[in-house]
Amino acid sequence: MRHTFRETLSGLKRNASMTISVIVTMTVSLTLFGLSVMTFQEVERVKGRWYDKIEISVFLCTQDSAGTSQSGNCEPGQATTDDQRDNINSRLESNPEVLQVFYESKEEAYDEYRNTYADSPLLDSLTVEQMQDSFRIKLVDPENYQGVVSEAASLPGVQNVLDLHEVLDPIFSVLNGLKWGTMGLAVLLLVAAMLQIGNTIRMSAFTRRREIGIMRLVGASNVYIMLPFVLEALFAGIISTIISGGALLGSYEFLIQRNAKVSIQALPWITWGDAWFAVGLVAIVAVVLSIVPTLVTTRRYLRV
Known part of the structure; x- marks a missing residue:
């Protein structure tokens, strides 16, 4: 050596x-x-x-939804019916890419709104009827979201789908x-x-x-x-x-x-x-x- x-x-x-x-x-x-x-x-x-915290939000129609820039699948002057709501829920839950589906009523959305803007002058600018009920979707794999978004956006009674992946x-x-x-x-x-x-x-x-x-x-x-x-x-x-x-x-x-x-x-x-x-x-x-x-x-x- x-x-x-x-x-x-x-x-x-x-x-x-x-x-x-x-x-x-x-x-x-x-x-x-x-x-x-x-x-x-x-x-x-x-x-x-x-990505683990991302949830897809599916907002349903209200009586004032049709005619707006994001009217989606809403009919003029008609909110999402109970049958449409049940159909949306069952279609989302049967999707293999969906882990959990949470429903938020207008009342729950209104309570969340008041908690968020408790100190704001805008607090009393909205009523319960003006709020949108929605479904929040948690995915099995947050990176595979396109199929769920596409299906949800095509369902009757859905105004729009909010997806943070776009951001x-x-x-x-x-x-x-x-x-x-x-x-x-x-x-x-x-x-x-x-x-x-x-x-x-x-x-x-x-x-x-x-x-x-x-x-x-x-x-x-x-x-x-x-x-x-x-x-x-x-x-x-x-x-x-x-x-x-x-x-x-x-x-x-x-x-x-x-x-x-x-x-x-x-x-x-x-x-x-x-x-x-x-x-x-x-x-x-x-x-x-x-x-x-x-x-x-x-x-x-x-x-x-």
Whole structure:
């Protein structure tokens, strides 16, 4: 092993500039990869919190519904009948995508209105008869809502369907674009780091071709010959992982723990466990990124 470590140290000194370049490239790519992992975790956490609480509201017709901009399936001058209401309830409950159906009468809607606007001058502007009774729907899978919304909107006696996914989906489209864009850029940089590691090892093997030839002549195994090159790449990977991990944990501490969690308390934020999970993935990627191109390059260029 003394010879192996001596050869590793010699290779690092001989290719110091290339090694530093590899470390810088790997650090940037690994840090960006770790940030994309943390972004994935945060988006899924927020999405799970908001989507789990989303309920579809189906508002029924009143006598004044027809003729408005959102008259839906209402008949002029007629509120939803009892038969239509029972039909809506049975159709919603029989839908396999629906978990629970809650009915809210006009009286219950009016009481909720008065509780919400108790201190407002608008409190007495509406009466019970002007309120809409409605069905609130909780879904089995909040992301599969289109079928339920489409069916509910087509039923007689339904004025309109309120679906918060129309508000949330554009937001999550932007967030998903951000996380996939970050991941794509990280992958490109990781590929660049892999190619740079391969070139560095190839140059190192070329400068030591005489020593390699002698070792092959005296019967040295392929593992013994390749080990110094693997250690060189692992050295760059370990240094990059330490720097990248420190950057990720520091980013979590200063950006999320001390700022985001304090200023925006309504959102569910990732935890230290999630941050350390990202660091762990970075370490695994760094090891693979160091070993794979080294093994491929040495197998190709160390034939004497």
